[in-house]
Amino acid sequence: MSRSVRPAPGAAALLALTLPLALGACGAGIGVHGTPGGSGVRDPYFPKAGNGGYHVTHYALTLSYDPGGRHLTGQAVITARATRALSAFDLDFAGLRVESVSVDGSRARWNRAGQELTVRPHDDLARGGTFSTTVRYSGTPQTLTDPDGSKEGWLPTADGALALGEPVGSMAWFPGNDHPSDKASYDITVTVPKGLQAVSNGELRSETTKGDRTTFSWHTAEPMASYLATVAIGHFDITRTTGPHGLPVYIAVDPTQSKASQEVLAKLPGIIQWEEDNFGPYPFSSTGAIVDRPDDAGYALETQNRPVFPGAPETGTLVHELAHEWYGDSATPRSWQDMWLNEGFATYAEWLWEEDHGGDTCQQTFTALYDGTYGLDDPNSIWAFPPAKPSGAAHISDHPVYERGAMVLHKIRQTVGDDRFHAIVQGWAAAHRHGTVDTAEFTAYVEKMAPGKDFGEIWKDWLYGDGKPARP
Template identity: 70%
Template sequence: MRTARLLVAAATATVLTACSGGGSVDGAPGGSGVRDPYFPKAGNGGYDIGHYDLTLAFDPDAGHLDGTATITARASRDLSVFNLDLKGLEVEKVTVEGRDARFNRAGQELTVRPARELGDGETFRTTVRYSGEPVTVTDPDGSEEGWLPTEDGAVGLGQPTGSMAWFPGSHHPSDKATYDLRVTVPKGLGAVSNGELADETTRDGRTTFTWHTAEPMSSHVVTVAVGDWETDRSTTGDGLPVYTAVDPQQAEASRAVLKRIPEVMEWAQENFGPYPFSSTGAIVDRVEDAGYALETQNRPYFPGAPDTVLLVHELAHQWYGNSVSPKTWRDMWLNEGFATYAEWLWEEDEGGDTAQETFEALYDGTYYPDEDANASIWAFPPADPPGAEDISASPVYQRGAMVLHKIRRTVGDDAFLALLRGWAGAHRHGNADTGDFTAYVEKSAPDEDFTQIWEDWLYGDGRPENS
């Protein structure tokens, strides 16, 4: 969830020049971007990344980051040149398969020419050594991401492409990978990331935290949060590890809601199916440290203590958005519409408003106290935001959830629950777009006609008739 989200679109075209050793080779270049409709330069073509091994050292007082990224990838064509996304920071050296490679910087593109051509299907390792002061990125909607300085450290938040501010890679949700991440910080501070804490060692006044993520992860939900933390480890009733890290100033305010994580996880698995990851939890920072919560994988990030409904929203994203990730940023409603509808289901099951009552309040314009906020729901269809600045706007969330409710009313409660679970299972650890979803719904309920829902509610302009 980003209540006002999105990132920077394109960058300047890349022109390769020799910057360090290596000879010339023949062959085809990989693409500088996967031509996402809103962020055409995000991600890169010609290869698929399987694993990131990141070694970081951060000095909060100087705001300085030293990094080494070793990226294991598989070429999907013969490659003489390939690109990585990296915004800011100084690249000191690049090697491919242990040999020095020539490289060039242009905008967010780090273009690499290996010493020899890489063959189609070949697995190769690229190591990038870099350093500098990571940048904070301002998105088209005015929100900030990338590397955000905080009162006692920093936090890396990446949706949609801000992770390129602190490590090189293919920063598009269509290219998922596993991660090993080591972060060294001054003794007394902590570094929290995704997955499981594999090691913690202190030497010469500095502590290194090693985190391992075994399940595929899109770079936009990778995080590193450096600061003073109160940490807690526990398990859910079925043995799933729970790891929370809370800023001491937020500890008291967060305690009650974080204790409900096992309860929320049990409820979510009943509704959405088996949990797709190997641990859960939360990171709670100070209120002023970021302007939004984000569904960072395994443990969502919150600026200040969340309420239970927000916790439900971000944990629901672990199924819808993190495990089932969008093929492009046009498909953002598949993240936010599902997580918003999870809020409706939770409220319904907790004895609050039913999903039907929430739907009616949104449709009738009585949901928000502000008239403009109610009108904004109908600004554009959820499956087709007008631009990058709109992918986290109200229609993507609320009208996206209304689409799901219309499906529920059409197929019935039991079939809808089966659909929620089946969709999460069918695309577990993968990517999907709106066309995949509509086809799945139609296949799941072949006797129903969804034409009006797709045409009027999913793709239609304005406020549809509510028949």
């Protein structure tokens, strides 16, 4: 379900751009007759998420945060390419006050309705043209509640804040095309009171102090979905090391968690090496972790380059979140219905790690899940719905997506054998490096990689079927 763009009210102020256009070429042109872009991309679980008519190529976010007053000031410069001629387009943006909007150096009219910020540029935008939108905003960013009850968006912490975006939380702290189908590079610059730190995705380009404020500038060159962007503000113990083939490792740990995290985080370079052996070359230019306090967030999240953990993680959780760098962060789901392609792979990575490090084999884990002896609070919960068809937005992170998704992968392994399975999981990650994927593409890829094998029962009963399949 999608909403049409509402026209800007006549009383909307015309606001001027005060910074020069920094990126891209003008997409406007005389004689261009555009139509409004869509408000939403018809995601089956989050129909309001994302927007039609353009593809973002780069976000330049300049933020300043005062933890004491919980006040955020921001400027977002969004470089995009019009996929059709546009008279207006939408950005996803919730809560914060918009102060001005401009497109390609010219004032733009705008209005808001819910999470939709509708922008009407001075001139229509030509199809295929690149354009740059600058939005200035401020206020107290919101903490959003997901359909499953978890918190995302901008989460205040004891000494700062933590921004988390899955599935639609990034719109609480910057305007954008908030859907995993649209990925872009990022520059995130954050200014905070001197003595605090601001950690984000990618690589730290600079850290400068002027007076009583310190500015941290982070750069992410590889495409990133908006839900994977993060900012962690507070006091952190910082460790800079290197991993396999000189890969930069940047780890930020809340001082209250440093001692408890030390042993497990020391395994991080070795886990990356093990995952490269299993999944192929690491897809990004740096790695690491952010460990905040246990009560700052109720879950770990695979934020790109640098997963976030609520307190010291267990080894299996670290393996899981780092595996997402291949499956979810690099090969990103095209819609939230394809969430199992993230979580099934990352869960199976945990099984493989256990198998390779003296724990249960993947077959033993599979059997325990099927027989109800795995240890889930409700052993029947994994049969509540099929992995590829979650029963609603509130259930995209439920057990069928994780454990039953991993069971699908194990069934494929049983069918093709270890060597071919290894080729499939590596090849899938390589073929869709920095791209977007869906379930139909995955099943077609598996069939292509294992000609002559029959996957009909796996797809019908395990991936798409309702209820518990017959005993394998």
